[in-house]
Amino acid sequence: MTLFIALSIVLVAGLVAAVGSMVVHRTVHVELRRRHNEIGTAVFLQLGVIFAVLLAFVFSEVWSEYNDAASAIEMESKALVGAAILASALPADQGQPILQAERAYIAGVIHDEWPEMAQGRDEATTVSVKLSHLIQQTARMRPDNAADLGTRSQLLSFLEQAQMQRSTRLFQLSSGVPLLLWCLLIGFGSVLAIFVTLAGVENGGALMSFSVTFAAAVAAILVLIHLLDYPFEGALALGPQPFLVALDQISHFATSGP
Numbered sequence: 001m002t003l004f005i006a007l008s009i010v011l012v013a014g015l016v017a018a019v020g021s022m023v024v025h026r027t028v029h030v031e032l033r034r035r036h037n038e039i040g041t042a043v044f045l046q047l048g049v050i051f052a053v054l055l056a057f058v059f060s061e062v063w064s065e066y067n068d069a070a071s072a073i074e075m076e077s078k079a080l081v082g083a084a085i086l087a088s089a090l091p092a093d094q095g096q097p098i099l100q101a102e103r104a105y106i107a108g109v110i111h112d113e114w115p116e117m118a119q120g121r122d123e124a125t126t127v128s129v130k131l132s133h134l135i136q137q138t139a140r141m142r143p144d145n146a147a148d149l150g151t152r153s154q155l156l157s158f159l160e161q162a163q164m165q166r167s168t169r170l171f172q173l174s175s176g177v178p179l180l181l182w183c184l185l186i187g188f189g190s191v192l193a194i195f196v197t198l199a200g201v202e203n204g205g206a207l208m209s210f211s212v213t214f215a216a217a218v219a220a221i222l223v224l225i226h227l228l229d230y231p232f233e234g235a236l237a238l239g240p241q242p243f244l245v246a247l248d249q250i251s252h253f254a255t256s257g258p
Helices: 003-027 030-035 037-088 092-120 125-139 146-174 179-197 204-229 241-256
Strands: none
Touching: 003 179, 003 204, 030 037, 037 092, 037 146, 037 179, 037 204, 037 241, 092 125, 092 146, 092 241, 125 146, 179 204
């Protein structure tokens, strides 16, 4: 969802609320609305509490998962840089193939996988295979001395961490709010907006302002939840900047040598 679509949804919700309040003000007499205020207010408060708790829970979970995805990106790229630092300390015949394999994997993440994540909420299988081959290649190393053997163990630790963070990143890729929960949120918000529109306010302008403010605020929160729900697409999409930095650093290690 682009920022333009998000703002359009909020504006449409406010416009619908404004039209609805005008229709109610002209067709439903204010005295009739006031006679139902006592029951209506009690129902509104009860539904409002339920809606507020549900909305807070969903927003908290979505925001947490969004931050988890951002953290996974940072941790994965840093783990790859850590592995590159160790690989650059190895003899050229052992370290350079690992550095080149890391560069190929990160380039695949940036140029191949990221567009697929943004468009189809799916990973690039070829990129996943590159990381698997990188780990296998490192595991097959035959160090010449005990120091290089320890370096290989640390290398594998960094690469396993990168693979774990990659799994977290890909899990957040397709983990969204269930459709039933979206129906509940939209249903509760719509019912509460109708209650506000039916308030026993004599002044039509005041009734319209109350209705528009409530509807636009609820719509804005729901739109924000949707933007955070899938962290790799839309106006708030997470970018591959940490991987770009990691690619530059690894390229430097590959060209500078041990």
